[in-house]
Amino acid sequence: MKTAGSIFLRTHFPTPTKLLFLPLTNPKHSLSLIPISISFTRFSSTNPNPILYGPSLHKGTAPTLQRPQNDTLLTLREDAFTRVFHLSALRVPSAHCSALETRLRGHLLNWPRVRNIARVPGDDLDPDLASLVTSGESGGGEEGHVSLQRWIYGQAEGDGDVLSPVLYREKLARTFNTRGFVKFRNLAKISRPPKRKKKKKEEEEEEEKVKVERCTGKKCFATVEVVEEDDNGGGILGNLVEEEFGREKWRGSTRLLLLDERYAGRGVQDLPEAIKAVLKEYAEKSANLTFELVRCKLTLFYDYWQMNEILEVLLPDGVVVPSAFETVGHIAHLNLREEHLPYKTLIAKVVLDKNKPKIQTVVNKIDSIHNEYMTMQLEVLAGNHSLVTTVVENGIRFQVDLATVYWSSRLATERQRLLSGLTRKDVVCNVFSGVGPLAISAAKIVKHVFANDLNPFAVEYLERNSVLNKLERKIEVFNMDGRRFIKAMYASDKAQSITQVVMNLPNEAAEFLDAFRGIYKDRPKDTECNLPTIHVYGFSKAQDPEFDFHERIRIALLEVAVDVEMRRVRLVAPGKWMLCASFVLPRSVAFANTAIDT
Numbered sequence: 001m002k003t004a005g006s007i008f009l010r011t012h013f014p015t016p017t018k019l020l021f022l023p024l025t026n027p028k029h030s031l032s033l034i035p036i037s038i039s040f041t042r043f044s045s046t047n048p049n050p051i052l053y054g055p056s057l058h059k060g061t062a063p064t065l066q067r068p069q070n071d072t073l074l075t076l077r078e079d080a081f082t083r084v085f086h087l088s089a090l091r092v093p094s095a096h097c098s099a100l101e102t103r104l105r106g107h108l109l110n111w112p113r114v115r116n117i118a119r120v121p122g123d124d125l126d127p128d129l130a131s132l133v134t135s136g137e138s139g140g141g142e143e144g145h146v147s148l149q150r151w152i153y154g155q156a157e158g159d160g161d162v163l164s165p166v167l168y169r170e171k172l173a174r175t176f177n178t179r180g181f182v183k184f185r186n187l188a189k190i191s192r193p194p195k196r197k198k199k200k201k202e203e204e205e206e207e208e209k210v211k212v213e214r215c216t217g218k219k220c221f222a223t224v225e226v227v228e229e230d231d232n233g234g235g236i237l238g239n240l241v242e243e244e245f246g247r248e249k250w251r252g253s254t255r256l257l258l259l260d261e262r263y264a265g266r267g268v269q270d271l272p273e274a275i276k277a278v279l280k281e282y283a284e285k286s287a288n289l290t291f292e293l294v295r296c297k298l299t300l301f302y303d304y305w306q307m308n309e310i311l312e313v314l315l316p317d318g319v320v321v322p323s324a325f326e327t328v329g330h331i332a333h334l335n336l337r338e339e340h341l342p343y344k345t346l347i348a349k350v351v352l353d354k355n356k357p358k359i360q361t362v363v364n365k366i367d368s369i370h371n372e373y374m375t376m377q378l379e380v381l382a383g384n385h386s387l388v389t390t391v392v393e394n395g396i397r398f399q400v401d402l403a404t405v406y407w408s409s410r411l412a413t414e415r416q417r418l419l420s421g422l423t424r425k426d427v428v429c430n431v432f433s434g435v436g437p438l439a440i441s442a443a444k445i446v447k448h449v450f451a452n453d454l455n456p457f458a459v460e461y462l463e464r465n466s467v468l469n470k471l472e473r474k475i476e477v478f479n480m481d482g483r484r485f486i487k488a489m490y491a492s493d494k495a496q497s498i499t500q501v502v503m504n505l506p507n508e509a510a511e512f513l514d515a516f517r518g519i520y521k522d523r524p525k526d527t528e529c530n531l532p533t534i535h536v537y538g539f540s541k542a543q544d545p546e547f548d549f550h551e552r553i554r555i556a557l558l559e560v561a562v563d564v565e566m567r568r569v570r571l572v573a574p575g576k577w578m579l580c581a582s583f584v585l586p587r588s589v590a591f592a593n594t595a596i597d598t
């Protein structure tokens, strides 16, 4: 007979007082942990010093952390970042856990990356067996009993089911004596499962073992265990059902619904009415459904914590936590301050760990860029030492070797802006093209691209990248000084086709503009000709950066009236702007007699 379900919850928790480890001084940086006793009443709204909500390396229980003394001792002990949090959970029938999760959401644990539905070993019942013991959601009622009998013995009372080979063997074993077995020599064969199947089962068990190991090892970022099991293997309230209502506890598959941390250690009577009401509603709907309140241990490992949380704890007080880095393919490019240098390997290891598998190498810029190829001196701090990587920008693949060529992903948006102004009628002349982020992307849009760079390595990668993107037919590559390149282009028959010139060498590109002066000086002054639109980049630290940059352009062109469209690209350092000036080359400059020879 089915009976209406009920909630069977009871507390066994003692008066809630718990030891927490809190930082001695500055909660942000201190590593000195002292145990203090806190009553759970701290969660009340009247408490003036509530503990911050959510997981934190400054909460829970942990092994004592060692603050690094000097660079040589800097080894990251991942186990020092294990934190254990004691929580309460509802053990519910697995079939109802999702629905209950939705209903109880506001009362469940809501920590980032921690699922509030947890599975612990022993939660799952063999599906066949589960369907029997829980048939009709009876949790082992009369129907369940009949099914169970049938499953175990092949037939229940008055049941005419045909016996399975295993059960047939069992029956024979029960019926025959040793002499009787003589007549059934093949008895063992009848019931022995085929070898193939056995092997499969072993494999499955092995897989399961690996899964469990993985989840108990450090690589699993969180585990949940039920604590304070009673002798019968139930949660602390496991036998409550029988004790109070004379019913069996739920025997099917179960799941844990982790309750919000404010309910940790609470007894049933202290749970909010809202939770009880939902459980009651479920229990009334489904016969014999039972729920248990159990205590559990949530362990968060090193892999759980985010980069800044770990660095905050690792770095000494007052040291700013490095929070950002540039990514170039598989390389994380740090720009560490002086104060970080004693901890550089430690920082790099955390960056690597927390950004794997995308990041495989962590480098730090040793020096500011001051060579003419604009390459950076980089020190590999963690991961593999390859500085050759592949970057995908706007669906185009670029190979770069950070040791020999320039690359900045920060200019991606600016390149996109420039590209959006190009049409298929354009012919682009890229004077400082690097490995081709703009030249190759432009080649996808425009008629033709002339791309140049002084750095032979950049040119090699430029050619390689055009082939990689199947655009080699639309790009002509040059390896010469920018000024010579401009002159060579305008001295050739290519001059008339060029519609756009891009000059991205912000430190000095403006000064290269003098190369345009007198490019058509040998032609009759009234010749019809196409004059290109020039996009030149520059830096300015001036009060009025636009005016300052405009002045530099006018001086280089020796021309007062240049109608320039000026834009701020980005602030590269405090008070230092990168600007882009776009203008049509003035006719007076192109036809000027006073070409500057360099």
Ligand SMILES: C[S@@+](CC[C@H](N)C(=O)[O-])C[C@H]1O[C@@H](n2cnc3c(N)ncnc32)[C@H](O)[C@@H]1O
Binding pocket: 372, 373, 374, 406, 407, 408, 411, 431, 432, 433, 434, 435, 436, 437, 438, 452, 453, 454, 455, 458, 480, 481, 482, 483, 504, 505, 506
């Ligand atoms: C700021 S990078 C820009 C590269 C590319 N446009 C980009 O966005 O990645 C400047 C490039 O100019 C090249 N360069 C420096 N001096 C040069 C010169 N005098 N003539 C031609 N190229 C030069 C460098 O090798 C470098 O690749």
